[in-house]
Amino acid sequence: MGAEDFTPGLNFIRNIIENDIKAKKNDGRVHTRFPPEPNGYLHIGHAKSICLNFGLAAEYKGLCNLRFDDTNPGKEDVEYVDSIMADVRWLGFDWGDRLYYASDYFEKLYEYALHLIRTGKAYVCALSADQIREYRGTLTEPGQDSPCRERPVTESLDFFQRMRAGEFPDGSYVLRAKIDMASPNLNMRDPVLYRIRRESHHRTGDRWLIYPMYDYTHPISDALEGITHSLCTLEFEDHRPFYDWVLDNLPVPCHPQQIEFARLNLNYTVMSKRKLLELVDKALVRGWDDPRLPTIAGLRRRGYTPESIRAFAESVGVAKRESMVDMALLEHCLRQDLNKRARRVMAVLRPLKVVISNYPEHQVEELEAENNPEDPGAGTRKLPFAREIYIEQDDFREDPPKKFFRLSPGKEIRLKHAYYIRCDEVVKDAKGRVIELRCTYDPESRGGWTKDGRKVLGTSHWVSATHAVDVEVRLYDKLLSVPDPANEKEEKDFKEYLNPNSLEILKGCKVEPGLSEAKPGQYFQFLRQGYFCIDPDSTASIPVFNRSVTLRDSWAKIEKSQQDK
């Protein structure tokens, strides 16, 4: 509830599905699949596809398969299949017993290839990769037929079997579909179906020496699994005629419909596998799960919830137009989710000591504090209050600007859940930096109220100096310093636009005592600052917190507009 408590929007895919159901197409069944290639970690863009495929299936009481498109052994690895399964599960989706691999179909794919050869729809070609490219023609000129195009069926059959048997070296022959070398669609100019590759496959080992291409494998895999709606991204639009050609020319069980939608783009970050890999390889980030990355693993570590990511995926919609979604929307989805469930706690990130001079020297009181104003069921906790406390450095200004409601000399503020304090004296070090404040408190204001109804403008969070626990806090900011490097006048490498301040590490932060027991998987709101979670780098002595997202900060806006003037 909460984050996903709204009706799903309309989109063109839902329209197609609903029309299909009305028309009783596929007996009214909806069966989708999420088909990643296990050659990298999943990111938020994949999450969109996962939510779409699994979400649509659930919505129409259908099924969604998880299928690994593992037809290119050189790039793939079990490390990736494991991480992909973990990420899909974490996002909250269940493929039941429908876990498939394209490599499971290698034998059938081979049989189907034989069928194409026998029916004169495919032939073994001896042209080299370079020659094939030359023969393919260009965008504006038609291609030329391969000299092998009219190779007799029996001969292609024989050659193809010998390709499988390992009689030929890598790259010497390929199997090609026989379609139309003059087609305006390059994908129809006798596309390659099989290539010879002496490469060990992460599942089939060395059993195969020939591997089918994606364009040939995908439609057949879909058909074998009884997929009804095969959703993929826009760049495959040009491949659809071939998808249909394969299914039209083979005795497959059904003919799924390929539907293309625009992939997700998010500003201030990178989403391409190549770039993510480069950041990881060059140690520009701390790994695939670096909280600055838009990978699922990174978002998880950052403190994003599966619910917030699902809400985001629903919220961005599905359409065919290329778009760039604002990071602010993702952040909004997290805040909206966490606002309802995150326990409020007090943490002082940049401590400034405050001595309450009229508070009895060794006295300690227990003050009651609510855990979440949005959820009375979350209960309350006790907070120790004593003579020496810490407040946030930002909550004090010796020379306050207009509209600054926080502490300054002679001014009074409320300490959340505690007392009103007034600043009497500012203590500075030799360099003139403020290192301590001497304040007096109003004993009548216990709990944060006074009988005289006097109002204080500001409320600060605080922590008892003697009871606070020391922690490390990691603050994250945008990965890139510009929304979209591709839009910059000068064309530079994307790494030139990495935000140098994307990570700020704060040590010696002071948090309320209860937080020493914080566990991974728990979400907190550090009052007035943002949402935080425990990082796996935490040790028994020093907990490490990640800032998942800041709170909206209207003071920051006021301050900025004052500066702009």
Add this chain to the structure above:
RNA sequence: UGGGGUGUGGCCAAGCGGUAAGGCAUCGGCCUUUGGAGCCGAGAUUCGGAGGUUCGAAUCCUCCCGCCCCAGCCA
């Protein structure tokens, strides 16, 4: 210059011939023991442009313009 797509407020996105949903962001206001949250309100005389059809068009037709994708034995 071949083919395939796509153009609705700053960012997304509904709309499918009957007179521009919604979300994010922004700006006001209310409220508040988080300058949080919440609540209320504001903003496209207009849907890439120009023509046309129609009583009526973002929706239909024509032409033009912009942007994206395609010449891997990658997916």
